Amino acid sequence: MKLLKAAVIFVLVPTLTPAFDPLSVSVVAGSAVMAWHLFSSDSWLRCRFQECCNKNATVNFTALKAQLDNRLFGQHLAKDVVLKAVLGFSNNPSPKKPLILSLHGWAGTGKNFLSQILAEQVHPAGLRSKFVHLFLATLHFPHQDQVKLYKEQLQNWIRGNVSACPSSVFIFDEMDKMHPGVIDAIKPFLDYYEEVDGVSYRKAIFIFLSNAGGDLINKAAFDFWSSGKRREDIQLKDLEPLLSVGVFNNKNSGLWHSSIIDRNLIDYFVPFLPLEQRHVKMCVRAEMTARGYAVDEKIVQAVADEMTYFPKEQKIYSDKGCKTVQAKLDIHEDFVMRDMKARA
Amino acid sequence: MDVGKSHYLQMLMLPTKLFLCDLVVNQFAECTIYELNCAWQPLAPDSRGCSTKHGGSPSALAPPVPAQTWRPPLSAGPASPRTRDGGGGSGAEGRKRRPGGWAGRAMKLRRGALRAALALMLLPLLTPAGAVEPISLGLAIAGAAASALTGFISYPRLYCYFRECCLHRHDRRAAAALQENLDKKLFGQHLVSKVVVKAVRGFLNNTNAKKPLALSLHGWTGTGKNFVSKIVAESIYKKGLQSKYVHQFVATLHFPHAHSINLYKDQLQSWIRGNVSICPRSLFIFDEMDKMHAGLIDSIKPFLDYYELLDGVSYRQAIFIFLSNAGAEKITEVALDFWRNGRTREDIQLTDIQNALSVSVFNNKNSGFWHSTLIDRNLIDYFIPFLPLEYKHVKMCVRVEIESRGYTVDEDIVSRIADEMTYFPREERIYSDKGCKTVDAKLDYYYDF
Numbered sequence: 001m002k003l004l005k006a007a008v009i010f011v012l013v014p015t016l017t018p019a020f021d022p023l024s025v026s027v028v029a030g031s032a033v034m035a036w037h038l039f040s041s042d043s044w045l046r047c048r049f050q051e052c053c054n055k056n057a058t059v060n061f062t063a064l065k066a067q068l069d070n071r072l073f074g075q076h077l078a079k080d081v082v083l084k085a086v087l088g089f090s091n092n093p094s095p096k097k098p099l100i101l102s103l104h105g106w107a108g109t110g111k112n113f114l115s116q117i118l119a120e121q122v123h124p125a126g127l128r129s130k131f132v133h134l135f136l137a138t139l140h141f142p143h144q145d146q147v148k149l150y151k152e153q154l155q156n157w158i159r160g161n162v163s164a165c166p167s168s169v170f171i172f173d174e175m176d177k178m179h180p181g182v183i184d185a186i187k188p189f190l191d192y193y194e195e196v197d198g199v200s201y202r203k204a205i206f207i208f209l210s211n212a213g214g215d216l217i218n219k220a221a222f223d224f225w226s227s228g229k230r231r232e233d234i235q236l237k238d239l240e241p242l243l244s245v246g247v248f249n250n251k252n253s254g255l256w257h258s259s260i261i262d263r264n265l266i267d268y269f270v271p272f273l274p275l276e277q278r279h280v281k282m283c284v285r286a287e288m289t290a291r292g293y294a295v296d297e298k299i300v301q302a303v304a305d306e307m308t309y310f311p312k313e314q315k316i317y318s319d320k321g322c323k324t325v326q327a328k329l330d331i332h333e334d335f336v337m338r339d340m341k342a343r344a
Numbered sequence: 345m346d347v348g349k350s351h352y353l354q355m356l357m358l359p360t361k362l363f364l365c366d367l368v369v370n371q372f373a374e375c376t377i378y379e380l381n382c383a384w385q386p387l388a389p390d391s392r393g394c395s396t397k398h399g400g401s402p403s404a405l406a407p408p409v410p411a412q413t414w415r416p417p418l419s420a421g422p423a424s425p426r427t428r429d430g431g432g433g434s435g436a437e438g439r440k441r442r443p444g445g446w447a448g449r450a451m452k453l454r455r456g457a458l459r460a461a462l463a464l465m466l467l468p469l470l471t472p473a474g475a476v477e478p479i480s481l482g483l484a485i486a487g488a489a490a491s492a493l494t495g496f497i498s499y500p501r502l503y504c505y506f507r508e509c510c511l512h513r514h515d516r517r518a519a520a521a522l523q524e525n526l527d528k529k530l531f532g533q534h535l536v537s538k539v540v541v542k543a544v545r546g547f548l549n550n551t552n553a554k555k556p557l558a559l560s561l562h563g564w565t566g567t568g569k570n571f572v573s574k575i576v577a578e579s580i581y582k583k584g585l586q587s588k589y590v591h592q593f594v595a596t597l598h599f600p601h602a603h604s605i606n607l608y609k610d611q612l613q614s615w616i617r618g619n620v621s622i623c624p625r626s627l628f629i630f631d632e633m634d635k636m637h638a639g640l641i642d643s644i645k646p647f648l649d650y651y652e653l654l655d656g657v658s659y660r661q662a663i664f665i666f667l668s669n670a671g672a673e674k675i676t677e678v679a680l681d682f683w684r685n686g687r688t689r690e691d692i693q694l695t696d697i698q699n700a701l702s703v704s705v706f707n708n709k710n711s712g713f714w715h716s717t718l719i720d721r722n723l724i725d726y727f728i729p730f731l732p733l734e735y736k737h738v739k740m741c742v743r744v745e746i747e748s749r750g751y752t753v754d755e756d757i758v759s760r761i762a763d764e765m766t767y768f769p770r771e772e773r774i775y776s777d778k779g780c781k782t783v784d785a786k787l788d789y790y791y792d793f
Contacts, residue, residue: 107722112650127652139613139646139654143606290552306695320722323650326554327725330546331539 051123053131053165059090059121067117071286072110073322074279076232077239078103081270086118089205097192098204100265102175104213104243105272108321111209114270115171122169122205132169133161137178144179151185158189159199166203175210183208190265208266213243217271218317225316231273239271274317280304283322287329303328508582510589510623519545522579529575529744530568531780532737534690535697536561536728543726544576547663555650556662558723560633562671563730566779569667573629576665580627591619592629595636602637609643616647617657624661633668648723666724675729676775683774689731697729732775738762741780745787761786 037045046052064086068079082101089099103111120126127134135141141150161168172178189201217239224234275283284300306328309315495503504511522544526537540559547557561569578584585592593599599608619626630636647659678697682689733741739762746753764786767773 116652134651134654136646136654138642142609142643291550323722324725326550327543327546330550331542333542333546 051125051130054123054167059086061087064117064121067121068114071117072114073282073286074231074275075110075114075272077234077236078110078114078270078272081236081268082114082118085268086121090122095202097265097267098190098201098206100190100206100208100267101270102208102210102266102268103270103272104210105217106214106274106317106321107211108318108323109272109275110321111272112173115207115209118205118207119169119171122167131161131165131167132171133157134171134173137172137174137182141178141182147179147181150179150182154182154185155189158186158201159197162189162201162204163199166200167205169205169207171207171209173209175208176212187265213271216242218274221273221317222311225314231276234273236271240269243269243271275321276316277304277307277309277318280307280318280322280325283325284329287326291329299329299332302332508587508589510625516548518548518579522576525575525579526572530572531740532689532733533568533572533730535692535694536568536572536730539694539726539728540572540576544579544663548580553660555723555725556648556659556664558648558664558666558725559728560666560668560724560726561728561730562668563675564672564732564775564779565669566776566781567730567733568779569730570631573665573667576663577627577629580625580663589619589623589625590627590629591615592631595630595632599636599640605637605640608637608640612640613643616644616659617655620647620659620662621657624658625663627663627665629665629667631667633666634670645723671729672732676732679731679775680769680772683772689734692731694729698727733779734774734776735762735767738765738776738780738783741783742787745784746791749787749791751791757790761790 034045037043038049040046061083065083068083072079085099085101089095103114105111116127119129119132123129123131126132135154141147158170172183175183186206188196189204190206194200194202220239220242221231221234224231281300281304284303285295288295288300303325307324308319310317310319503509519541523537523541526541530537543557543559547553561572563569574585577587577590581587581590584590593612599605616628630641633641644664646654647662648664652658652660675697679689679692682692739758742758742761743753746758761783765782766777768775768777
């Protein structure tokens with residue numbers, strides 16, 4: 001029967017239809033095939049031009065380590081923890097629950113920066129990727145009286161996006177400003193379920209950023225410094241219990257009495273230590289090289305001196321971390337430009 | 345709900361979405377990630393919005409999807425299987441096709457569109473063959489193509505000659521123009537002209553700015569804060585303050601009522617978001633910051649921060665200028681100290697004032713920045729102080745005013761007008777109470793012929 005059908009097609013159809021020009025037919029057929037490829041998801045042609053979800057996303061360990069070493073200054077703890085966490089998670093073919101990192105620290109110490117580097121390793125487009133989602137508590141969830149609406153929207157959003165791309169990355173910034181109830185809304189997604197409503201969240205990554213606990217970390221770092229120990233000697237175990245409790249009990253933390261800590265759903269608390277002057281100088285040097293200037297130690301020193309430091313007497317840690325360094329560089333830039341012109 | 349109508353409504357809304365979102369909405373794929381990334385906004389239950397995707401939920405455990413949050417995919421493309429599938433990542437449960445319902449209607453729509461396309465293709469065969477003259481048609485098409493190409497190539501020079509465009513190229517001349525204008529027109533503010541020019545030049549030349557430029561201008565009344573913001577606008581934009589990319593907000597005018605602050609917050613955020621997505625190099629001037637409600641500025645804090653993209657819009661090229669009188673007493677104190685110690689005004693350095701200012705402005709309940717996260721997060725790039733004006737500066741103002749009116753400068757009248765202004769402090773009487781304000785009114789009195 002099949003042979004008959006094939007014979008019918010190959011004999012009858014050409015005789016009944018008017019003769020087609022083979023060139024145009026092949027052109028039409030070729031373009032039809034290309035169009036089919038382009039519009040169907042996940043074909044190789046489409047993924048060359050548009051971003052596709054990387055189903056078997058494994059993070060390149062050496063690349064991540066290199067990025068962290070070169071771009072993040074002064075955070076040996078954070079680097080360690082994140083490397084181990086992400087490596088273990090991505091190499092595990094079937095993780096039991098999504099990866100949840102909670103980054104805490106003073107302003108300007110590099111929390112957003114780290115989450116950006118991490119997102120870039122998972123999805124090459126980084127924060128611009130359509131599989132990486134950034135939520136700001138003050139921007140996206142501003143009004144207290146609409147918490148119910150935010151909860152519902154957030155759940156739908158996460159559900160929809162994880163079903164599209166299981167290895168989505170969700171970054172929640174300003175957790176200390178978030179209403180305590182909003183985060184509870186996504187608790188079910190973070191738990192040890194195999195599937196929730198048919199969608200598996202086990203390959204997703206959730207990152208929570210906040211300033212809560214920053215003062216605790218600063219105090220601990222300062223204590224280390226006063227007792228003469230080196231900064232690199234600070235261990236995670238010195239800080240983690242402090243942080244967990246401090247953040248849990250802090251009314252401003254957004255995770256306050258949240259069941260996320262209660263249920264131990266946060267995999268890693270990552271503390272960010274306040275930056276010292278030498279780290280500020282590293283930031284300045286990095287900024288100067290990024291702008292294409294030759295690194296001039298005088299200017300580096302001048303900019304580092306302009307920053308304010310705390311505590312009042314000892315003046316070790318920068319108040320703003322590495323923030324406003326760029327602006328201060330603009331002021332001193334004149335000297336750089338003059339120097340460059342003089343040499344040229 | 346009439347699916348067809350809402351479908352067309354969504355098509356109509358497409359231009360607005362493009363406008364606001366600065367992203368290409370992928371019309372052919374399912375309306376999913378692009379639109380989700382494009383504008384996260386809490387949807388009121390009955391508002392139009394972006395569709396969401398749901399994993400298939402065969403069991404009764406799944407909460408019923410509220411009708412209003414599910415929208416049919418924009419295209420008339422393949423319906424349920426692709427929207428659920430997303431590439432097969434969500435397990436092996438069967439793909440559930442919704443029986444009939446609006447998915448069926450989408451299929452019908454697709455068939456209708458197919459038929460229409462077929463009809464269009466066959467149309468030329470039906471028209472009489474010789475109706476269209478090939479040569480003239482060819483010429484017409486070639487002419488149209490050529491003119492489109494010329495227009496395309498000459499953009500932006502030709503088009504932007506007549507209408508205002510949002511360009512980046514004029515940044516090069518902007519800093520030089522700014523320096524020149526400040527030197528010529530601003531009197532008595534050596535700190536301002538130095539810092540503002542460097543800040544603006546550095547920012548405009550930096551192709552990879554990490555955050556928008558945020559300047560905070562503080563000082564006594566009449567010392568030139570609005571004037572400087574006007575000069576900055578004129579150096580960067582052709583039309584200056586009248587440009588459609590320059591936005592000025594006056595706290596007492598635009599945000600008068602304390603009880604509507606939530607409304608103001610929402611509107612301000614939408615305004616800024618919408619305008620920066622149209623033209624990344626926008627300028628926002630906030631006047632009378634000391635009268636602004638403390639929480640309102642917090643609502644734009646996210647835009648001033650070090651984010652690369654927020655909901656698909658990058659704010660890194662925008663400029664924010666905040667003007668206020670807060671901290672004026674502190675600045676005057678510093679200036680008086682210098683004067684009493686016999687040092688010249690030009691000896692005053694920025695560092696003498698800057699740190700004192702930052703703290704006093706932060707703690708001042710009237711400052712509009714009170715306990716605001718703007719200072720907390722160090723999002724203000726430069727605090728720029730305006731020193732109170734002395735007698736000689738008032739005279740300079742008078743001279744400039746006389747010249748601008750076209751009269752000859754008479755030194756006697758200039759001194760008389762300057763003497764008429766009131767000065768403080770009581771004993772020393774150095775600084776003008778109102779700066780250079782009311783000078784032109786006094787001129788009228790003397791030149792009333």
